[in-house]
Amino acid sequence: MCKKLGILGGMGPLATADLFKKVILLTDANCDQEHIHILIDNNTSIPDRTAHLIAEGDDPREQLIASAKRLESMGADFLIMPCNTAHNFYEAIIKEIEIPFLNMIEETSKFIAEKYAGKKIGLLATEGTCQTGVYDRAIQKYGMELVKPTKTQKNVTDFIYDIKAGKDITIDGFNESVEELKNLGAEVFILGCTELSVGYEMFKMKGNYVDPLEVIALRAIHFAGKKSLKSL
Missing domain, CATH: 3.40.50.1860 (Rossmann fold)
Structure with a gap:
């Protein structure tokens, strides 16, 4: 059975939409039913990651963890996140969830x-x-x-x-x-x-x-149990 993918998004919304589109376009599927079931949390409330890391801005961890937990509770079997900078908080997130989180x-x-x-x-x-x-x-x-x-x-x-x-x-x-x-x-x-x-x-x-968005899209397709139209 195909695993459900959760996208921890909102950083920013356009990049989140781009990742979603890449997963769809790169999946080897002939009909709707052959695509991956994808859950997206486009959480635009997550504070700016760079502002926190270099200028003492608001800490994004609380919102990042909340999004990850929300996707898990919605039934996601694994997660990916379309924000490179937010991966500085990857370890803090995985401590709070039970499902795999592919690191971009x-x-x-x-x-x-x-x-x-x-x-x-x-x-x-x-x-x-x-x-x-x-x-x-x-x-x-x-x-x-x-x-x-x-x-x-x-x-x-x-x-x-x-x-x-x-x-x-x-x-x-x-x-x-x-x-x-x-x-x-x-x-x-x-x-x-x-x-x-x-x-x-x-x-x-x-x-x-x-x-990296294309790389993680292709990794996610294979992790979900599907074939991709492009190899890495």
């Missing part, structure tokens, strides 16, 4: 190690994700090197929050950050914020970009 950071890092062994990895993400080292630890566990922008980090931050706000945006500043990472030797680039996954499709980006 770990799954993405494992995928990179399998496909891009020996290459230097560049991280494009929020300041909260960059400063806390959540990807650094996961990537280094596989013996790989990770670099992050310094001079142009604000470009990435602005790009992310403009997507969240639904503003008219350009990709020029983001591309400057990619160039900085290339100058540091990066050959593969993690879209380490789920708004960047949205931007990736919006601007039809070309290059060695790894989209």
Whole structure:
């Protein structure tokens, strides 16, 4: 029997919708009944994760745990979460639930190690994700090197929050950050914020970009007991 998937969402709503869409589009199904039963908690009350991690903003853990428990009580057999920065609170969440919770950071890092062994990895993400080292630890566990922008980090931050706000945006500043990472030797680039996954499709980006939303969507499809239309 196919496992029910719970998506701990709302961070942000557009990224949550994008993950839901990816799971649907990547599932090998010929009719409604062959798709995965998906439960979504689009909890927009979860405080900003970066604001808490680097600027003493409100702690998101209470709301994150409440969402996880809510999905569990609704019948979800396992969880995924479309927010890279929120994975800093992964351990606090799993202590409060009894069902599996696939870790997007770990799954993405494992995928990179399998496909891009020996290459230097560049991280494009929020300041909260960059400063806390959540990807650094996961990537280094596989013996790989990770670099992050310094001079142009604000470009990435602005790009992310403009997507969240639904503003008219350009990709020029983001591309400057990619160039900085290339100058540091990066050959593969993690879209380490789920708004960047949205931007990736919006601007039809070309290059060695790894989209954690796609990685976790594919992992979730297989964990649920279904086949995917694309292999990792």
